[in-house]
Amino acid sequence: xxxxxxxxxxxxxxxxxxxxxAQTATPAAEAxxxxxxxxxxxxxxxxxxxxxxxxxxxxxxLGFDATPIWEMSGxxxxxxxxxxxxxxxxxxxxxxxxxxxxxTLAIFEVKGQPLTVPQRPRVAAxxxxxxxxxxxxxxxVKAMGLESFPTRPLKTxxxxxxxxxxxxxxxxxxxxxxxxxxxxxxxxx
Numbered sequence: 338x339x340x341x342x343x344x345x346x347x348x349x350x351x352x353x354x355x356x357x358x359a360q361t362a363t364p365a366a367e368a369x370x371x372x373x374x375x376x377x378x379x380x381x382x383x384x385x386x387x388x389x390x391x392x393x394x395x396x397x398x399l400g401f402d403a404t405p406i407w408e409m410s411g412x413x414x415x416x417x418x419x420x421x422x423x424x425x426x427x428x429x430x431x432x433x434x435x436x437x438x439x440x441t442l443a444i445f446e447v448k449g450q451p452l453t454v455p456q457r458p459r460v461a462a463x464x465x466x467x468x469x470x471x472x473x474x475x476x477x478v479k480a481m482g483l484e485s486f487p488t489r490p491l492k493t494x495x496x497x498x499x500x501x502x503x504x505x506x507x508x509x510x511x512x513x514x515x516x517x518x519x520x521x522x523x524x525x526x
Contacts, residue, residue: 380441384419385508388428388446394506395444398477399465401432415445425449454509462511471500471516478504491515
């Protein structure tokens, strides 16, 4: 008998409130997602031959905030992990994208050792959301005479659309820029 009253109450509610009540019914609770237990990405590092020239692109043109340039000591772990000759000099700067993505890109200059960045195939890329400045950046990069690629439409896995475009910086690093039609907030780091 109780089941009949619940069914009748639902019908009365639908009749009085219309289809809105049916649409706003609370869905069944989803199982909670397990807590993330993996690693976090802190930063990527580019090795360059001229730090000021690199900052002209990454800080001045793309708009990243840069820490002051510092010189690394001869016992820096960077000599070991980047396979830099101990006779070479290392300087660096960290780049941030505002307060949300802090020190997510480092640029280290090596003086006194030749650099080679593989070009076929290119083995790494810096991917940057230009946030409404893609046309301005494209013009400046082309004026610098850097190698660039055709633009193409972009469709993200989340369904957003926009434009993507790439160029090669003076040290041979691939930089892929994109701009979404509906800008999204930055991913916290």
